Amino acid sequence: MGDKLQPPPLTDDCFALPAGTEWTPVDSALAEIRRRLRPVVSIETVPLDQALCRVLASDVKALRANPPLPNSAVDGYGMRHDDIVDGPQTLPLVAGRAAAGAPFEGALTAGHAVRVLTGAALPDGVDTVILQEDVTTDGRAIAFHGPLKPGANTRKAGEDVDKGAVILPRARRVTVADLALAAATGHKELTVYQRLRVGVLSTGDELAEAGDMARPDQIYDANRPMVLGAIARFGFTPVDLGRAPDNRQKLRDFLDRAADRCDLILTSGGASAGDEDHLSALLNETGAMALWRIAIKPGRPLALGVWRGTPLFGLPGNPVAALVCTLIFARPAMGLLAGEGWRAPQALHVPAAFTKTKKPGRREYLRARLRDGKAEVFRSEGSGRISGLSWAEGLVELPDGALDIAPGTPVTYYPYSAFGL
Numbered sequence: 001m002g003d004k005l006q007p008p009p010l011t012d013d014c015f016a017l018p019a020g021t022e023w024t025p026v027d028s029a030l031a032e033i034r035r036r037l038r039p040v041v042s043i044e045t046v047p048l049d050q051a052l053c054r055v056l057a058s059d060v061k062a063l064r065a066n067p068p069l070p071n072s073a074v075d076g077y078g079m080r081h082d083d084i085v086d087g088p089q090t091l092p093l094v095a096g097r098a099a100a101g102a103p104f105e106g107a108l109t110a111g112h113a114v115r116v117l118t119g120a121a122l123p124d125g126v127d128t129v130i131l132q133e134d135v136t137t138d139g140r141a142i143a144f145h146g147p148l149k150p151g152a153n154t155r156k157a158g159e160d161v162d163k164g165a166v167i168l169p170r171a172r173r174v175t176v177a178d179l180a181l182a183a184a185t186g187h188k189e190l191t192v193y194q195r196l197r198v199g200v201l202s203t204g205d206e207l208a209e210a211g212d213m214a215r216p217d218q219i220y221d222a223n224r225p226m227v228l229g230a231i232a233r234f235g236f237t238p239v240d241l242g243r244a245p246d247n248r249q250k251l252r253d254f255l256d257r258a259a260d261r262c263d264l265i266l267t268s269g270g271a272s273a274g275d276e277d278h279l280s281a282l283l284n285e286t287g288a289m290a291l292w293r294i295a296i297k298p299g300r301p302l303a304l305g306v307w308r309g310t311p312l313f314g315l316p317g318n319p320v321a322a323l324v325c326t327l328i329f330a331r332p333a334m335g336l337l338a339g340e341g342w343r344a345p346q347a348l349h350v351p352a353a354f355t356k357t358k359k360p361g362r363r364e365y366l367r368a369r370l371r372d373g374k375a376e377v378f379r380s381e382g383s384g385r386i387s388g389l390s391w392a393e394g395l396v397e398l399p400d401g402a403l404d405i406a407p408g409t410p411v412t413y414y415p416y417s418a419f420g421l
């Protein structure tokens with residue numbers, strides 16, 4: 001493992017925006033992320049049984065054709081098409097048979113038929129098969145009606161996949177069907193990117209660990225279990241970095257340790273420009289920070305930085321904003337870093353079941369779910385309302401401009417599953 005080639009780290013100014021950038025529209029922010037990030041993980045070869053959900057690091061080609069030989073698609077009798085006439089006829093059977101994995105030895109004599117079973121390689125001379133239900137037989141000959149189509153009930157060699165054809169492209173995430181295709185074409189292992197290791201750190205003096213004793217002025221850390229869970233669902237490796245207090249030196253130590261263990265660091269809280277926003281202050285000190293003021297609700301601002309070569313996304317502290325930014329910005333970024341390339345979530349366009357007057361100037365995401373084909377939204381838009389995140393099954397995306405929505409107005413809906421959740 002030690003001699004594995006590592007891609008170069010991202011540069012410190014990787015996320016810098018041009019001077020004078022004010023509010024960055026969501027689409028521009030995504031375009032910038034897409035332009036700046038590339039795979040940071042190295043490559044490994046894994047056996048098929050460990051390849052599910054991994055990201056392919058190179059095109060996969062068929063090592064052999066599928067099927068490798070012409071074979072029978074049914075249980076029946078094989079013959080030469082040239083021997084078949086129109087109307088009733090009989091053909092004597094030769095001794096022996098062709099079964100899957102037990103081929104017929106020799107070649108079929110002209111004017112004869114041979115017993116063949118599903119999946120059996122066609123004996124030499126056989127080009128057409130008749131279904132056993134369509135013949136009568138006494139064990140020595142078969143009687144049936146012609147005509148038959150040339151090649152009836154047979155499968156051609158390579159009709160599924162030719163040898164050497166690209167069966168799976170680089171950057172694809174391996175599915176269960178892909179495992180079947182790879183196995184069928186001769187693969188026992190696949191070359192994949194190493195799993196992206198994504199660290200999750202919560203920041204804030206007010207945070208207590210879930211289930212611990214909490215002072216009345218403390219709240220439980222809700223973001224960490226949520227974001228760690230999201231990373232696991234995306235197919236990456238979550239790394240729990242714990243909670244850091246609002247203390248610059250301690251936070252620095254947390255980030256130093258994180259940079260050694262992770263390919264990407266996601267923090268939540270402390271990302272704005274307030275007195276206790278130590279994350280943005282620290283990244284600013286090292287000159288590797290860009291505060292992207294993104295025209296999004298909920299969610300601004302998003303701190304993007306590079307800590308000792310490791311990219312860092314500073315998510316907002318509010319749990320709703322933290323999840324929205326994880327799905328809208330961090331998820332596609334992770335895909336790029338992990339070698340998956342760019343994957344835009346697939347939206348549904350559905351009628352609204354709600355009323356809302358949206359002001360222009362920023363994109364909005366509402367906690368939503370589909371009922372009877374219509375998008376319902378949570379009763380409150382407060383970004384501290386975690387119950388709404390749990391109520392929701394996805395997000396409604398409202399465009400940057402103004403919009404008056406009444407029941408029936410078409411809206412864009414992303415089920416959580418569209419992001420890989």
Ligand code: AMP
Pocket residue numbers: 202203204206207219220221222223224268269270271272316317318319
């Ligand atoms: P901040 O961005 O640090 O100012 O935090 C914004 C809001 O989110 C504050 O109300 C925080 O208490 C809250 N918050 C920050 N981190 C978390 C967390 N991990 N879990 C739940 N709430 C949080």
Ligand code: MG
Pocket residue numbers: 203204205269270276317
């Ligand atoms: Mg804070």
